[in-house]
Amino acid sequence: MNDNSETKGNAEAKLGYKPEVRAVEDAKQEVNAISSNLLDWMGVEGKVTESGATVSVCEAIDPDLTKYYTIHHPWSVYKLSKGTFETAMRNVRERLPKHGWEITQEGETKSRARNPEIVAVNRRTHHWVQIEWAKERSGDLEELISVDVDSRCYRAPKGAEL
Secondary structure (H helix, E strand, O other): OOHHHHHHHHHHHHHOOOOOEOOHHHHHHHHHHHHHHHHHHHOOEEEEOOOOOEEEEEOOOEOOOOOEEEEEEEEEEEEEEEOOHHHHHHHHHHHHHHOOEEEEEEEEOOOOOOOEEEEEEEOOOOEEEEEEEEOOOOOOOOOEEEEEEEOOOEEOOOOOOO
């Protein structure tokens, strides 16, 4: 067995699945689309942070980010001009399961603020999302809903730069 196939076998064994070979831009577009859907499902209007999805390390098998990667998209909605934060959380909680997402955790964060939180996974695409309504924030920070969308680990195509 050469080093390359040995690495692939170890990756599959450690992750519990075979990492799909996927172009980084395609994986980013998919995560950005998930984020867009989540915002639509919230049914509120407000300011949204402008960041897009980025490449992140696949910690379990490639901490040096050489061949394997994940996609991470942190964003938030704040300064609502239409709707309420409570409505946004209720709407997303109702719509996630209708679109193939399984809510795996719901309740309060473990932080001192005990903010409402929803964690969900899409078993078909293997993406997961963590949504927190930060209504209690230190200092004079205004409330917001923060969202983190993450992908599973992918293998970059041969010759791709990470």
